[in-house]
Amino acid sequence: MPEGDTVWRACKRLDQALGGQELIRTDFRVPALATTDLSGQTVLEVVARGKHLLMRVSGGVTVHSHFRMDGSWHLYRPGERWRGGPDHQVRAVLETSSWIAVGYRLPVLELVATDDEASVVGHLGPDLLSPTFDREQAIANVQADPERTISEALLDQRNLAGIGNFYRTEVCFLLGLHPWRPVASVDVAAAVDLSRRLMKANLRNGAQVSTGIDRPGQRTWVFERGNKSCRRCGTKIETASIGTPPRDRVTYWCPTCQPEHL
Numbered sequence: 001m002p003e004g005d006t007v008w009r010a011c012k013r014l015d016q017a018l019g020g021q022e023l024i025r026t027d028f029r030v031p032a033l034a035t036t037d038l039s040g041q042t043v044l045e046v047v048a049r050g051k052h053l054l055m056r057v058s059g060g061v062t063v064h065s066h067f068r069m070d071g072s073w074h075l076y077r078p079g080e081r082w083r084g085g086p087d088h089q090v091r092a093v094l095e096t097s098s099w100i101a102v103g104y105r106l107p108v109l110e111l112v113a114t115d116d117e118a119s120v121v122g123h124l125g126p127d128l129l130s131p132t133f134d135r136e137q138a139i140a141n142v143q144a145d146p147e148r149t150i151s152e153a154l155l156d157q158r159n160l161a162g163i164g165n166f167y168r169t170e171v172c173f174l175l176g177l178h179p180w181r182p183v184a185s186v187d188v189a190a191a192v193d194l195s196r197r198l199m200k201a202n203l204r205n206g207a208q209v210s211t212g213i214d215r216p217g218q219r220t221w222v223f224e225r226g227n228k229s230c231r232r233c234g235t236k237i238e239t240a241s242i243g244t245p246p247r248d249r250v251t252y253w254c255p256t257c258q259p260e261h262l
Contacts, residue, residue: 004162050161066108146184
């Protein structure tokens with residue numbers, strides 16, 4: 001699932017290409033928006049809010065999308081071949097005189113009034129990548145349920161927005177936290193700070209890296225490395241599902257570097 005840094009980079013590209021430009025053609029390929037036409041409107045800005053993408057258009061309208069597991073936006077020049085997937089996976093086409101933005105496999109695509117964006121993102125906690133990130137509120141949100149596992153608390157977008165399975169898994173490893181460790185026994189400030197630091201560092205990368213080595217097969221400590229040897233101690237990395245369906249996710253940890261009991 002794309003995480004906050006991936007959405008932030010997508011927003012930046014879309015904003016640079018479409019911001020301030022008039023839409024000359026729009027094509028929404030979802031039933032609820034089949035008759036919607038935003039041509040003649042101007043794209044004011046494209047911003048990220050956690051894992052949500054908000055494209056604000058003149059006339060007080062926002063195009064709200066969420067990538068979930070494999071959604072994406074691609075940019076093409078007029079006449080360029082689209083390469084994001086087959087045509088039946090296209091959910092939106094937004095065209096200006098210079099660029100065509102194509103949304104693929106977007107499970108969430110809707111129009112909301114810009115003044116009512118809170119209806120789709122108001123439940124989110126502080127955005128880790130926001131320049132006005134409210135650190136104290138994020139820490140307080142995570143600490144509000146001391147018996148919850150740190151894994152679930154970090155992944156809960158109501159606590160802090162943007163962190164996904166990659167970051168929560170790698171942060172737990174780097175801090176030596178067993179995934180099922182209760183929040184009450186964790187230095188929550190350290191977990192929040194490290195999550196933000198890693199995400200901000202990866203804004204410059206095309207890939208998510210936690211080891212400091214941006215090469216295939218060497219970018220992560222434990223994430224998606226189940227049954228492989230821990231890079232630090234050689235112990236076999238374990239995997240299990242954590243959380244309540246349908247919000248459960250596979251997590252990875254080293255039982256030596258991340259002991260269950262202190």
